[in-house]
Amino acid sequence: SQKIEQNSEALNIQEGKTATLTCNYTNYSPAYLQWYRQDPGRGPVFLLLIRENEKEKRKERLKVTFDTTLKQSLFHITASQPADSATYLCALSRYNFNKFYFGSGTKLNVKP
Amino acid sequence: DTGVSQDPRHKITKRGQNVTFRCDPISEHNRLYWYRQTLGQGPEFLTYFQNEAQLEKSRLLSDRFSAERPKGSFSTLEIQRTEQGDSAMYLCASVGGRAGVEKLFFGSGTQLSVL
Numbered sequence: 269s270q271k272i273e274q275n276s277e278a279l280n281i282q283e284g285k286t287a288t289l290t291c292n293y294t295n296y297s298p299a300y301l302q303w304y305r306q307d308p309g310r311g312p313v314f315l316l317l318i319r320e321n322e323k324e325k326r327k328e329r330l331k332v333t334f335d336t337t338l339k340q341s342l343f344h345i346t347a348s349q350p351a352d353s354a355t356y357l358c359a360l361s362r363y364n365f366n367k368f369y370f371g372s373g374t375k376l377n378v379k380p
Numbered sequence: 381d382t383g384v385s386q387d388p389r390h391k392i393t394k395r396g397q398n399v400t401f402r403c404d405p406i407s408e409h410n411r412l413y414w415y416r417q418t419l420g421q422g423p424e425f426l427t428y429f430q431n432e433a434q435l436e437k438s439r440l441l442s443d444r445f446s447a448e449r450p451k452g453s454f455s456t457l458e459i460q461r462t463e464q465g466d467s468a469m470y471l472c473a474s475v476g477g478r479a480g481v482e483k484l485f486f487g488s489g490t491q492l493s494v495l
Binding site for chain 1: 384411413415420421422423424425428435436471473475480481482483484485486487488489491
């Protein structure tokens with residue numbers, strides 16, 4: 269079965285720095301990889317989607333890369349702010365979007 | 381509010397009791413999903429519906445769990461004879477977005493505590 273790994277240790281960074289989060293997967297060939305943000309006690313909120321034939325996608329201060337050879341996605345937040353503190357989840361799906369498999373998430377703490 | 385809504389937000393019950401949760405998806409979304417999330421873990425897929433048809437159930441979903449989506453609108457998730465291991469956040473999501481950019485819209489979840 270598919271395995272999706274995200275760093276379980278919290279990432280602590282200083283405000284203004286770039287945060288980089290990793291999502292690795294095995295036993296799966298996703299067509300799409302998505303990143304979600306989750307705040308405590310709330311449901312995840314969609315941030316970005318990247319397709320298997322795309323190397324990089326940007327949205328404002330967010331950047332996602334997708335390397336299907338390494339089976340890895342990197343999620344970057346530039347000029348990080350304390351308001352970016354949350355848990356970030358990656359999710360994989362195939363072309364039909366029928367199933368979405370989530371990683372365990374990485375907690376980001378941005379200190380002022 | 382046109383987002384996904386879940387009710388109740390919190391539920392405390394005693395072991396052995398039955399509980400039922402409700403989810404109202406975004407009205408134009410045909411697909412609806414139930415996930416379970418425990419502390420420090422990502423959402424685990426439980427089941428999903430295309431309109432009123434339940435198309436897939438996870439092996440995680442024992443026969444104590446049942447989900448329905450009558451008329452393809454709201455959905456309910458019932459857990460019978462609850463166990464302490466059922467304590468978790470139960471998340472509902474519906475899928476929307478243009479073709480090729482489909483994404484999950486989650487509700488705020490129902491936090492279940494089984495004593």
